[in-house]
Amino acid sequence: MAGDTPAHNAFLFGLAARVQAAAAAFAAAALAERERWPLWLPVAIGTGIGLYFALPVEPGPLAGVLPVPAALAGLVLAWRRHRLGPILAAALALALTLGFAAAALRTAWVAAPVLERSGAAWLTARVVEIERLPDQGRRVTFDRVALERDDLGPTPARIRLRLRPGGPEIAVGDRLRLRALLNPPAAPALPGGFDFARFCWFKQFGATGTALSPPEPVEAAAAPGSLTVAVNDLRQRITARIVAVLSGDRGAVTAALITGDQMPISAPLMQAYRDSGLAHILSISGLHISLAAGLVFVGLRTLLALIPPLALRHPIKKWAAALAIAAAWGYTLLAGSPVPAERSLLMIVLVLAAVLLDRAVLSMRPVALAAALLLLLQPEELTGASFQMSFAAVVALIALAEAWAPHQAAWRAAHPGPLAAAGLYLVGISLTTLTAGMVTAAYAIYHFNRFALWAVAANLIAIPLTGFWVMPWALALALLLPFGLEAVALVPMGWGVELVNRVAVAVAAWPEAAIATPPLPLAGLVVFTLGGCWLCLWRGRWRRWGLAAMGLALLTMAWPAPPDLLVDGHAAAFALRTADGSLLLNGKGGGILRDSWSRRAGPPADEPWPEDGLSRDSRLSCTPAGCRWRPDGRTVALILDDSDIAAACAEAAIVVSRVPLRHACRGPATVIDRFDLWRGGTHALWLRPDGVEVLSVAASQGNRPWRHQPARRRRNP
Template sequence: MADTSAGDWDERLLLRGASQPPQEVAAVAPFPRLPVNSRRTGRPFLIIAGKARTALPIAFHAAESAATLEVERGTLFLLVPVFLAVGALLYFQISFEPDGRLLLAATATMIAAMTFGPRAAAWRLPVLAVLLVCLGALLGKVETWRAGTAMLGGEVATRVNGYVTGLDRLANGRVRLTIDVASTERPRLRYAPQRIRATARKLPEGVAVGSTVSGLVRLRPPSGPVRPGSYDFSFESYFDGIGASGFFMSGPELASSRTASLAGRFTAALENVRNRFAERVRQRVAGAEGEIAAALMVGVRAGIPDETSEALRRTGLYHVISISGLHMALVAGVVIGALRAGMALFPGFASRRPVKKYAAAGGLAAVAGYLAISGGEVAAQRSFLMLAVMLVAVLCDRAALTMRNLAISAIIVLVLTPHEVVGPSFQMSFAATAALVAAYAWWSERRNAEAGTMPAQPSFAAMALRRTVGIAVGLFVTSLVAGLATTAYGAYHFQRIAPLSLGANLVAMPIVSVVVMPAAVLAAAAMPFGLDGPFLDLMGKGISAMVAVAEWFSRRSPVDAVGLISVGSVLLLTLALVIATVATTWLRLAALPFALAGLLTLDNVRPPDVLVSEDGALVGLLDAQDGLAVNRTRANAFTAQNWQRALEGRAVHKPQRIVERPGPTADKRETGGNRPRQGDPIDDVPPAAARNEKTAGSEADGPTLESIALAARDGGGFLCGPAGCAARLMSGAVVVHTADAEEARRACAFAAVIVLDDAAVPLKCADERLAVVTRRDLARSGSAAVFLTPGAGPPQIDFAIGLPERPWHGHRVFSREARGLPPYRRGKQGKPQDPLAPAGTDVPARAATDSRAATADSDGVDRVPIVPDSSPKPSSGADAGETSGRP
């Protein structure tokens, strides 16, 4: 029998069978000693190499264990909406329209590879990722096909008869109507949009949602981005079903109503309830506070004054106005808290019944009603889905605030409306929510780890102080986490940040959470009984305090413009955010290098030297005073402010006129007359007159464009005369803008950038180092950004819209400017007149009554692609394109 003394005992003997005799244990070879860093050896790198040989396997094993733990915790499911979003984003951002059959075939191939391929994770996980990307792109394609919005091709005035589906009262007193078009006449549009938005000075008695109205409306298509990479209005209009916007030149008048469907009558009734609700709130709470109260309760925010909205934006409080997850959560919280408190008054019932589930069901019903009464905007729908998933989890005895529930909400949103992935609302909403949920999970882990210790029983004062400090710290951390998660997206989309948003939110959010929203819930509950007055008064006082906070911080806020942000940096920061919020182990530290790389490359983008609006009327550049110099005295405010933020300009500098041309022509040449320009607010645009005739500048009438350019100083802004406008960049390069083709041709000899505000005349300079942008180029491809090469290389011109056009840009090819035709004008007594014909020559009657002739500049009735030939059109007689429907 083996000796079992303590010194010779080997526990491995217990693992052997009873029939096997004990054997000698082989001695374990000692681990070789690493060389000592001494003067004798002189080789410290051997120590590092030895440590690396031992550290790398340990690190690899630790990473493998952490990854296995992540898989066991279900982290891979959280990546499903991420890859779906990547697929949808790729679909909407590429410059061409992919074939749906190819997307379907790619998705089917990946499904087959998953089904019949190897079972190893090394094969299945990459294939699953590609499958989700293909599926996201396919969902985007399906939504694009499902929308199929008919878009207007160009400006037109026509009489519209339609069904009112939406009604908003604006801050300037006008009314904005959303109309489902039933018919058009004088002229009849063969390719009329199905839904339009039009503003009116006033409404006749009896007009409400569900009424049928008619009137003469000046329509124009949704505009594209004001600069390459900015917000695309036509993209949103396409998926919102809006094919044109404009204003009533006469009317609207109440017309004979048509029989609507049951769904239409229900929607109209609900919309009228919203409007009556908002009107009651405005009557009780006057001023901007009443408009904000109406926005919070029923989602009607069109009447909020611009200065109040700007103060809220500058301080990061505008999210309070838009109904989103914050409002849904507050409404659900107030209702759930009230229900649980009420049921707690009956101890017997509360002890035997799942009152928490009952309260959650009541909260779900409340937010569903809130969604319906608030108008059901996309942001509200997304927030409702997120909150509904969490409340359903409570009904199923699951945790509510989990990343899994957030992933389910994101999947639902991406399946229903994948186009939202490219917008700032989706990105900022889910980024903030993911960061908050991850932060809450981390805090919960730390709190549970410390739950074993029993603290001493504090006094009432100490407990109240601790609770107050806890609420303040919670608000601070919430604002800080949400702000850090969304700052990059706000800076990228809007080129601005709110430097004092943290302080403003710390002061204002307790007012909103404790006073404003609870009062709103109580007012809504008491309104059917006529007892809402005191609650609305309390809500108005809370809103007044919030607005006062916003205005105080806004006056002290520094410049909030940050300029252009690199797309690559936003992608790196997004990847860092995904890793930090999805991972639950120490693997979340892998987000640090991506976050650092994103921060270091934020400004890795070159601003353009010259910006041109898509209508060819506005040109902007930076001057020597770090201001945005523009060529128009009445520059469109929205476009100018967007350019100013993108170029980090301190102010907008108007042009200087060196010689006034006699008569009204010169003034109209500089300001563009009354013709609406891209980005002009519909409410402020009067009925447009025909485009002014172009007259060449001469020395007799004023200085030529070349003499204006010689008079311009480097970085001194624009100088304008009858022939056009000219400016010099700080590098000395000359930028000219003119509507005179002859002046533009002569500018080829001295200018570096030429903008010709004429679509009917082709222009090409012999020197390829010149950047030439014509009105036709802009009509086809949208606004332009010009980058000049410091050496002698050719310039780079980036257009906002690529070719071939995507479905939401396809309407652009049918405008007169895109086809190289001059503007359509009317002669005496309202008769159509060919702009190329001699004065007094009218278009034949057939062309005057044919919608293809009367609306060729707007609805694209001929529906033919742009022909490459840009030769000038005939100079007399009716334009063949207007009569036959061909360009």
Template sequence: MPYARIRAFFADSSTSFVLWIPVFIAAGIGCFFLSGGGPPLYVFAILSVLLFAGAAIGWLLRGRLWSQPCGYLLLAIMLMILGALAAHIRVAVLATPILARDMPHVIVHGIVEKIVRYEDGGQHLYIRSPAFSSHKGDTYQSGLEALRIRVRPQWIRDELRIGDKVRLAAGLHSLPAPSMPGGYDYARALWFSGVGGVGYAKAPIEIMASAPNHNFRPRLYQWRLDISARLLAQAGGSTAGTVMVALLTGLRGEIPQYVVTDLRHAGLAHLLAISGLHMGLMVGAIFFASRAAMAALPSLALTLHIKKVAAIVAMAGGLAYLLVSGASLPTVRAFIMAGIVLCAVVLDRRAMTLRLVAVAATVILLIWPESILSVSFQMSFAAVTALIAIYSQFERRMKSWWLGRGWGDKLAFYVLAVLGTTIVAEMALAPITLYHFNILAHYGLLANAIAMPIMVFWVMPCLLMLCLLYPLQMEGVIIPILKFGIEIIISTASWVAGLPGATGVYESPSFITFLIIIFAGLWLCLWRGKARYLGCVVALTVLALLPKKHASDILIGTKGTLYAVRDGTGALEFSPQAARQKRVVRDWVRKAGQEEPAQLVHNNGYRCDNLGCIMNVKGVSVAFTSEMDGMVEDCAKTAVVIASFYVPKELCQQPQLVLGLNDFRQNGSYALWITHTPKGPYHIEWKTVKDTRGDWPWANHRY
């Protein structure tokens, strides 16, 4: 019977359901953030009641319910409700106040909470509890938790430290909106970090008082800055020195941009993000070194269980590395997993399983639900899940093959293992990289085959030695050796990135396509038996039947002066104002899968003069006008009018669509689609940033 088969199917895979706990929690969090502003409070009250009711039913019927398909369905619903509640509580508790309007000139007073340094000498200052001064000299509290202010090198006269009370003239803006409908919302990331506004310094910074900060987090951050400055000075300010500092402290701002680009194009960008690789190597090195040291002392080796003591020492070392490196989400995930592995060593248990990944993901999602939207979270867990899933399939075969083999065979096995690990990780990360960054490194396998052994056997052991020698002020002994290893990795990245066809730029897949691919990957990794391949079959079938994503034909910026039209080849051609808004252009180009912006060419129906441009887009005449003088003519001759000034609607009623500065101020950027239908000549659809962004606390809808 069908029901009996379904029941047998679930019973056969019931032991793997625990692996799906973070998946269902993440689904609930995702539904919350896709709701466009969060459901009303009474909805969450109902969900809370349902959650507790489901838990009570599960407890009362635990002997009969959990072996039934409906039991798994109830569990899945409960976990999704739990995820949505966690996200709602996080947003409600955080409640970061935001700057309501732009302030072109204001005097800011506050305490330096964080400093991010860059290669050009500039800095980003995070000012805690900022206060503003009026033109009369009166100071009043802003009500904000923190501001992020960009400071150019010429405005930095004295060395700033965490806890300094500063005064500076600045121009402030509300949190930035996405550059296009459906684009990345940087305001969300700032809001969750406690930042309510951004700005730039307009004059030198004045240090009003050097107040020592007794709080742990600011003192820890200042310690990281001091370590960074000292090591960078020891390294002579070299490029390898900036990478060395990033690997230890997590401060990557001073790495030259060309190095970051080369590493990304060579498929080696993961080396800069302190995650499982770095934490695993650091903790492993501490574990084996401390165990070997205790084994060399008979008094300790005969009286202590040195393996368990070494695990505790390694856990303490991992915690220290977590704090020094800045405790980013990938590092926290790696530390949780390393801690569980070491606890398993102490308890004589096997720990390197997918359950370990599920525990780490569940902890992070319940504490920081917004991390599901983070690229680092997605990439970190995708890679480690795929690697452990593959390893668990071949673990016994590899162990049996390894025993009794010579050094030559073991070396060959290591090389193949590195290549296999790289292939699995690249395949797991490819959908995420393509969706968020629109770029794939074609020669990542080659670059990792060269760089990974150097990273594992050279750079990370030297980094551990650096940590041991730093308190003794003897780090100068190991830094030249460490620098040389890093320079080899940088040179490898530069060489691979310079090869013909090293990278490919692709258009972003649709959100539905992205979700289907992720679900298929999770099904393949988490399910047991032959049923795991069913996910791939279903995913491929759905992807084949889905209609192809239709990219927008016209993009218009928030002021109406920047616009881009998609030509016959699918590439975006920009207006002459593209050079003035490089960040927006870069975002549009990246999403379009285009390497460099092309200037708007005056052919194929494009006609431009001092008043604007009239162009033919899919047989529809579109006017982009910058002066009121050309408005009457454009309204009479074109079907779509885009103006960079306020347009009274009664002056231009003939075109099908008229957009002016008032529309852009209310709705943000626009994306337009022109489609020809059998019933009429054409149909125009559009989306705005306001439509796709939702009504969230970080979206003040002032564009």
């Protein structure tokens, strides 16, 4: 061929040689770290789960399970041939298919009836969980539901209702009758937003709503029918005893640290904790579980060591480890078993079990095993902020400890004394906070579009205060509660909690404490996660390539453009892009929707929606019948009633209508009417130079079991 010149051939041969050398170097580096290969098991399982949730249609449990035997057979065949490459490929395929199958089976296992349409109804149900709210109201979870109305669809297995302040006292296990406004679980506020309907599917919440009448007792609580009901009843009783001693936010935060119930905390203080980077203190996780287990282990072992006959003749270290496991398990149950607490419990059990068996434990392996078990048992947690941020922080901190431990030991040996130890402790808090904050920042940006700038300063004060004062009194509280002496521990514990609250409020008030960020695309989050795994799970110099991947992932925030127009599924709420790039909202649709739109689509404009007149940039003009928006020479018509349909269709290139149009609007290229919004939910529109791009919530959700399928109202015969 004409292109086959000697120089061309030499270039190709040289390129092939470099690729071969790079592949050989990669294989050698991977082989040198073969003891780290098992750490990639949860990554592969999580990838399979992620592929399942990314599907646009539901594959079904059988289709999800069938690939597992094939992958297992491939692994057995590769093992018999004793070839490392095929064995690794087959093991990877098996982990992927296991994750996919776990997600498909879990979806089918938790399937429960979901309400088809909204409506008010009388119902009778059993109280499963009670959460106190800052306004003295309560959020109650019910099961064993009986609806006194049959036109709303199938009766849900579980519902969650908000009860108004006041009313009779209720307890977990009570059977109540009340009238409530029930709604199917809400769809995302915009395409790609948080999918509350999917969250409810895996919690088996078939409806949510608000009580319209005070609850009427039907049957008092009997003996708990399940461990969950018993634990929830205990949590409710302990929370009530805490807030009886400590009032206001001091009691609410104390209750959150003991029982995991954050609902009573006031909204301003909760926001201060988020903006200061201290929200992790309120979420019972590794910090709390490890402190509780550590205090029990060290304290009990110290007490037993003071009794020479026991210390010399019996394995007091193993006794302390066993009781520390029991304490950690009980604390996790009392906290409601959130994902970070479950992860910490599994890790602590593995570490203390090694003490019982006189074995050493590698730090990263318990994390990998805990992640793999949680993903196989609760695969839906992969998509949640709690799982992602918890494991990202722990993996990063262990990787930091592995790299820093030799230097720390050498420095400590060269600088003895309590002052040096205190300085090293403060440096450790700074490094761990900075590391955890940097790693979890991407997940905070993806889920919340916010980044806490002064988290290191806040944690330097709050973490020692929590570890050395608050949590020891929490352990004392657990010992004193059965004797009715909780006030002895709660009062000094409340002093520490109040100081932490003040730190959160003070730091949150600093300039730019919480920075609003553009949304991070899902692809960017995936690349960031894989890059972080590469950086933390390997030990060689090639791990540094993970930093490049993480940096590139953060740059993807500049890629996606926010939508130019948003319309909710009821055609009540509108938002559009102004000339200065802000988002002009008409103020309808509720606070959650407005907050979601503002965080995901851009900062809100500092002007009201013109109900009858022009916007500040003169691109939007409105009348009671509808609005005309002219952003780039095109006209977008927002029809509010049926009095202006003909004129709007004649002049507009895009029509969005609150009323059904059917075939009455044939001119525009893009028409979205009441039926489209009813079927598809919130619609997002991007005005491109070559046309308009439209994406609905229904299209982004796909045809999945948790997607709400609107049902026509039944006509009475």
